[in-house]
Amino acid sequence: MQLLTIPTQPIEGQKPGTSGLRKKTRVFMGHHYLENFIQATFDAIGGAEGKSFVLGGDGRYFNDRAAQVILRMAAANGARKVIVGQGALLSTPAASHLIRLNRTDGGIILSASHNPGGLDEDFGVKFNMPNGGPAPEAVTEAIFARTKVIDSYRIVETMDVDLMKIGTQVIGNMEVCVIDPVADYASLMESLFDFPKMRALFAGGFRMRFDAMCAVTGPYATEILENRLGAPKGTVTHGTPLPDFGGMHPDPNPTWAHELMEEMMGPDAPEFGAASDGDGDRNMVVGRGIYVSPSDSLAVLAANAHLAPGYRAGLKGVARSMPTSAAADRVADALGIGRYETPTGWKFFGNLLDAGRATLCGEESFGTGSDHVREKDGLWAVLLWLNVLAERAETVHEILHQHWQSFGRNYYSRHDYEALPVAQADAIMNGLRGRLADLPGQTVEGMRIASADDFAYEDPVDGSVSSGQGIRIAFEGGSRFVLRLSGTGTEGATIRLYLERFIPGPEGLEDEVQKALAPMIRAAEALAGIRAASGRAAPDVVT
Numbered sequence: 019m020q021l022l023t024i025p026t027q028p029i030e031g032q033k034p035g036t037s038g039l040r041k042k043t044r045v046f047m048g049h050h051y052l053e054n055f056i057q058a059t060f061d062a063i064g065g066a067e068g069k070s071f072v073l074g075g076d077g078r079y080f081n082d083r084a085a086q087v088i089l090r091m092a093a094a095n096g097a098r099k100v101i102v103g104q105g106a107l108l109s110t111p112a113a114s115h116l117i118r119l120n121r122t123d124g125g126i127i128l129s130a131s132h133n134p135g136g137l138d139e140d141f142g143v144k145f146n147m148p149n150g151g152p153a154p155e156a157v158t159e160a161i162f163a164r165t166k167v168i169d170s171y172r173i174v175e176t177m178d179v180d181l182m183k184i185g186t187q188v189i190g191n192m193e194v195c196v197i198d199p200v201a202d203y204a205s206l207m208e209s210l211f212d213f214p215k216m217r218a219l220f221a222g223g224f225r226m227r228f229d230a231m232c233a234v235t236g237p238y239a240t241e242i243l244e245n246r247l248g249a250p251k252g253t254v255t256h257g258t259p260l261p262d263f264g265g266m267h268p269d270p271n272p273t274w275a276h277e278l279m280e281e282m283m284g285p286d287a288p289e290f291g292a293a294s295d296g297d298g299d300r301n302m303v304v305g306r307g308i309y310v311s312p313s314d315s316l317a318v319l320a321a322n323a324h325l326a327p328g329y330r331a332g333l334k335g336v337a338r339s340m341p342t343s344a345a346a347d348r349v350a351d352a353l354g355i356g357r358y359e360t361p362t363g364w365k366f367f368g369n370l371l372d373a374g375r376a377t378l379c380g381e382e383s384f385g386t387g388s389d390h391v392r393e394k395d396g397l398w399a400v401l402l403w404l405n406v407l408a409e410r411a412e413t414v415h416e417i418l419h420q421h422w423q424s425f426g427r428n429y430y431s432r433h434d435y436e437a438l439p440v441a442q443a444d445a446i447m448n449g450l451r452g453r454l455a456d457l458p459g460q461t462v463e464g465m466r467i468a469s470a471d472d473f474a475y476e477d478p479v480d481g482s483v484s485s486g487q488g489i490r491i492a493f494e495g496g497s498r499f500v501l502r503l504s505g506t507g508t509e510g511a512t513i514r515l516y517l518e519r520f521i522p523g524p525e526g527l528e529d530e531v532q533k534a535l536a537p538m539i540r541a542a543e544a545l546a547g548i549r550a551a552s553g554r555a556a557p558d559v560v561t
């Protein structure tokens with residue numbers, strides 16, 4: 019085995035976004051590309067000498083090759099131990115759990131989350147901290163800074179590790195522990211939820227569909243739902259992770275999880291349906307004939323979490339990303355617990371969870387989670403719903419409608435304009451930003467603007483400030499729209515328009531969502547002019 023120091027040069031654009039560094043797979047496979055970024059990561063955390071890490075990914079194309087390179091680089095950088103999921107597989111929440119369980123110095127997760135996989139699709143790398151959560155901005159900035167000055171990286175030359183073989187192997191002085199990717203995670207779930215009660219639910223004939231979208235949650239969902247909870251075999255579909263996700267776009271929303279949606283809206287729909295994304299941190303929840311928006315899901319879970327053993331003591335607080343609807347805030351207020359509004363991206367929840375200020379967190383982008391790990395967790399959300407369904411013995415439809423009756427309804431939708439020319443997207447954002455000071459007090463579509471700003475967040479735990487996090491236009495009565503640029507796209511610029519309209523009830527709670535939001539959609543176009551400037555007739559994706 020030979021220790022090599024390979025000369026290299028900085029490669030432009032290695033700036034981690036909302037969730038790690040995400041690029042086209044071919045870019046990642048380019049000369050020194052992965053190596054530079056990994057070395058910069060080790061350098062930015064003060065080196066890997068004597069440290070231990072968790073490593074795994076969502077199984078997409080290049081996952082296995084990248085894992086071998088990272089292992090050889092970890093050994094060359096003096097790491098003591100790397101815990102790897104068998105086949106280099108680990109869901110993002112399972113990786114977060116393993117970091118915490120084994121008290122490692124962090125972890126490297128290979129994933130571009132919900133982006134399609136394949137040679138011509140996307141790949142990604144993210145670094146997680148010893149608390150199990152995504153690296154905060156200070157660390158990602160430090161990594162980026164290193165990528166701009168890097169002149170060499172360290173790697174050993176050796177044979178591939180057999181990542182299919184459970185057990186410990188070595189590269190030089192470094193241990194490589196290949197573990198079952200599911201076991202520890204499944205035990206964690208069993209410690210949080212009432213498995214006997216949920217088993218009884220399935221034994222009573224309750225039917226569910228879980229669409230793993232050929233991504234990493236297949237093995238997790240099969241083990242937990244079918245093997246441990248006794249759901250009938252075949253409850254989990256698309257359960258084998260594939261390098262190209264079988265051509266599926268593993269993004270659990272009504273557009274991409276259309277097979278699930280068709281079944282759930284069909285005549286013989288099961289009681290409960292769910293899907294998760296490429297790396298298993300996102301979830302979509304559907305009842306028979308009824309879709310649950312992620313913002314509503316967070317609110318319902320917050321109101322009902324105490325029904326699950328792991329949350330019986332109550333919640334410390336609820337945190338949501340700024341563009342997520344305020345539905346959860348209403349629950350937090352009713353419970354008399356803290357509520358927090360953070361910038362987009364799970365990393366902003368870490369401090370609140372660590373400090374014990376929040377127990378549940380959620381994002382409108384199909385992300386929900388709790389303090390059991392430091393990532394959002396798709397399967398966890400599905401299991402909490404199942405636990406609530408088992409406990410309340412009511413349908414998803416009944417639970418959701420009762421929720422709106424009690425708290426009012428925040429009609430909500432996100433409209434994405436994808437792959438716009440960067441200059442055009444910037445011009446749209448800057449155009450609106452430049453008028454913010456004049457907007458309060460003006461009336462658009464019969465609605466009076468109460469406030470208009472560019473969201474800045476001061477972390478209540480460490481005082482750090484993140485500005486420029488999205489333009490908020492709030493109207494009187496609790497309705498609003500938000501505009502921000504995506505930080506995860508790999509092509510051009512994507513504008514996300516988040517629309518929200520609050521109806522206190524008891525009337526007006528049953529409308530079709532886009533219809534209920536129509537005045538807000540018109541107001542957003544009148545003020546931001548996305549369609550006018552881009553020439554697009556409609557958004558590319560509506561969730």
Ligand code: G1P
Binds near residue numbers: 036505506507
């Ligand atoms: C998107 C979502 C965001 C989520 C992130 C990673 O980021 O909007 O909520 O945390 O993916 O899953 P965006 O592309 O909007 O920056």
Ligand code: ZN
Binds near residue numbers: 110297
């Ligand atoms: Zn994801």
